[in-house]
Amino acid sequence: MPPRVRLVALVLALATAACAPVPRDPVPRPSAPQPQPPAVSAPTANQRNAACQGTTASLRPDGTELVRLPRGGVIDAIRQRGLRVGVSQTAAKLSSRNLRTGVVEGLEADLALEIARAIFPDRDPAEVPKLIEYVAMPTRDRFLALETDQNGRFPPATNVAKVHLIIADASVTCERVDTFGVRFSVPYLETKQALLTYRGTDGVWDPRTGVQGRTVCSGAGTVNLARITERGGIAVPVVDTTDCLVQLQRHQVDAVSTDDVILEGFHDQDPNTEIHPFPPDTTDFAAVAVSHRDDDLVRLVNAVLERMRGERMRALYAKWFGDRPMVMPPADYEGG
Known part of the structure; x- marks a missing residue:
């Protein structure tokens, strides 16, 4: 091969190598989110089985509130x-x-x-x-x-x-x-507590059998979060319950658990999800x-x-x- 031809071939080879894509490492699966510290160090609520000091009963209206507003x-x-x-x-x-x-x-x-x-x-x-x-x-x-x-x-x-x-x-x-x-x-x-997962989890995990050993996202400070732990799940708290849908979409958690009415809204946003009852049946x-x-x-x-x-x-x-x-x-x- 003449010198000039060899030089042109070398230049073309170098240009081709420079334009070729650089091999990349595979993108790692996102790690599970860590429990988030509160924006304020909220007081610790009493244990769920403790008796009320106050009362959950409400105050009966006397029938005048809508015709004569209270003054002051x-x-x-x-x-x-x-x-x-x-x-x-x-x-x-x-x-x-x-x-x-x-x-x-x-x-x-x-x-x-x-x-x-x-x-x-x-x-x-x-x-x-x-x-x-x-x-x-x-x-x-x-x-x-x-x-x-x-x-x-x-x-x-x-x-x-x-x-x-x-x-x-x-x-x-x-x-x-x-x-x-x-x-x-x-x-x-x-409302009833329920679970939201992606479709097709049945081949790996049947949510109807419980949350034992599964990462489950819920809002910090909720009764839902406590129930996840009580049932052997790995609770992942977030500042706001709506953040859980993002965690699920990133495959950082196995499921989201909160009230069924909220999960219906999540499902509307992402139809690839499905809702399951939270075992056992709970009503709030x-x-x-x-x-x-x-x-x-x-x-x-x-x-x-x-x-x-x-x-x-x-x-x-x-x-x-x-x-x-x-x-x-x-x-x-x-x-x-």
Whole structure:
């Protein structure tokens, strides 16, 4: 081969080598997330089997709350400054912000609107939604957002934005009453703990047999998280329950466990998932959480919920959950 031809061939070979893709190591599977430290060092809730110091029973409305607003106190403060409601803002069907319109939508947003209408009966109904400020509440820190005696003795709670109501699929428990000074309304929603996995797990693991030895994500500070551990699962807590869907999509956990109504929203976002019952069968009641200092507000919320009991609540369930059979749980009032 003539020298000039050899030189051209060498140049072409070097150019080809330079353009060839460099071999890469295989992308490793993401590691399992580590438990996340709280934004504030939240107080430790009482053990789930401990007796209540307070009460999970609610306050019975006397029938006048919707025709004559209580004077003074928190109701007047709300009328002057607006109603601040703690919601998830990312829980589809319950409370999520519509990215197109910016409006918070869902069953819990509709409940907040009904309560606001009762507090502002003299305002133009079209203007009432503007009097509600929705505050995003991470699952873990939501109860610290209430102005209570217990939270007042816990200085880090000042780092959490304060609200008048929490309507964020908050299950009624003794621990929340005693630890955070919560006063619950009557329940508006019955839920069951469930599991969300990707389709096709049956060949490796049947979720119906339990969570023993499986990594399961749930929101920190929830009753769901405690049940995972009790059943032998490896609990992976996150700041907000909606973060669990991302963990599942990254294959960092085997499953997500929270209330079935939330998992339905996750499934709508990712149809490649499927929902399974959490063994054993568990039932919880979600209610509006209010400060123990605000009895008038608790009674007003209960008056609104009792007015909605029956056809109006069934219509609201159908609006957000379709044909799924749902019934408003019975009220549990002090004194029976």
